[in-house]
Amino acid sequence: MSPPSFRARFRCSDGCDFQAELTEVVYRCPRCQGLLEVEHDLEALAQRSAAEWKALFDGRFRAGPWPLGSGVWGKKEWVYPQLALENVVSMYEGGSPLLRLDRYAQELGLGPDDVWLKECGVTHTGSFKDLGMTVLVSAVKEMRARGVRVDAVACASTGDTSAALAAYCAAAGIPSVVLLPRGKISIAQLVQPIANGALVLELDTDFDGCMKVVQELASAPGLYLANSMNSLRIEGQKTLAVELAQQLGWEVPDWVVIPGGNLGNASAVGRGFLMMKQLGLVSRLPRLVVAQARSANPLFRAVAAAGGKPTRDLEVAPVAAQKTLASAIQIGAPVSARRALRALEALDGLVEDATEQELSDAAARADRAGAYADPHTGVALAVLEKLAARGTIRKGERVAVISTAHGLKFSDFKVGYHAGSLPCVAPRLVNPSVQVAASLGAVQDAVAKRFGVRA
C-alpha cells in the first residue's frame, strides 16, 4: 500500500466554508473577515496510528536528515505536508530545553517534579517566534518558486517577530521590512534585524499603531504579511505543544502557563494539544492559563468582566496598552483574541494578570533557582505563583511554564532589577555586585560577610 499523501489548506476559522491553497496571498476570510486557519486532512493523518506518529517524531528529534531534525520540520506532516523540502528555510528551530525547576517549585510549596520551564528562547533568534517564522518564510520561498509575486515580507513587531523575520529572510535571500514602535523594544531586539539586513523602520507609535500601518501596507500586491494573524505562523508554533508532550514521554502536563500579547502563541499551543488528542497521541488535555501584564491586559479584563470563565463568544474590547517591562506583550488590541478564546474554552482555561512588581520578583525568584527569565516569562511565573498561593494549582500537579524569550535579550531588565532602578518596582531579591579592593584580604572579607566563613 502506498503511504497516505497529506495536504493542508487555509479555511475560515469563523465557520464559513471559505478555503484557499497555502500558496495564495490571503490572510482573512473574504466573506466574513474572520482569520483563517490551516486545515489538515485528519482522516488521512489518522491512517497512521498514534504509535507510528510518536516513533516517527521521536526518530527525527534533533537528529533526522536536514531539515527534519528541526523541532518544527520533524513534524512536517502536521505543519505543511505538501511543501517541497528544498523550499524549507530552517535554522534548526525547536528542540528547546525543558528544565525541571525543583528549587523554585519547592519555594512555591509545590513538589520538586511539579514545575517545568519550556525554554523556547533557547533558539536561533532567542524567542519562540522562530517556530512560526520558519514556516512562513518557507511558504514564501515556495510561492516565489511557483511564480506567485512576493517582493518582500513585512511585519509589525514588539521586537521578537522582527528579529525572526529578518534572520529567516536573510537565510532565504528574501527582502524584509520591519515596523517597530520607536523606543519601546530592547536594544538587542533592535539590532537583530539591523544586523540581518532588513529595512528597519522605527515609528513614533506603539505596536498597535505599527500593526495598523503594516496591514494597510500589505494590502498592496508584492508585500507579504508576516504577523501571526497569518495562520502559517500558528502551524509552526503549534509544534511547541507536541514537543512539550514528547519531552515528557508523551504525557501532557496538568497546566500550561503562557504569557499572552497578540494571543497567537496561546492559540497555537491550544491547537497543538487538540490535534494530539484528536489523533490519539495523548489521552487528555492540559488546562491552559494565559498570563498578561496588568499594564496591557485586554483579555484578562474581558474574561474577568464575564465572571472569570473564558468562552469563545466573549468580546475583547481593545485597551490603550500602557508601558510595561514585558515590552513584547505591550499590546492593547490582540489580533488573535478569538482564536485564543476558542483554545481557552477547549482547554478549560484561565486568564490572570501580573503587576510590574510581581513579574520582576517572579523572574528573580526563578533566576535564583537557576533560570534566567526574561520579563515575559516573569509574567507567566508570577501568575503561576498566584495560582499556587490560591490553591488553584496544587502540589503534585505538573505545570509547564512557557518561557518565550531568552533573558539575555533583556539585560536592561536584569541590570535595573539588581540596581533597584526599575520603574514601579521595589525589588525583593536584589544581588548587586560588590566593589572591592584588589587584595586578598578585601576579597576574604567580602566572602566572610556573605557566607559567614573565612577562606
Ligand SMILES: Cc1ncc(COP(=O)(O)O)c(C=O)c1O
Ligand atoms: C517574548 C515574547 N513573549 C510573549 C509574546 C506574546 O506572544 P503572542 O503575541 O503570540 O501572544 C511575544 C510576542 O508578541 C514575545 O515576543
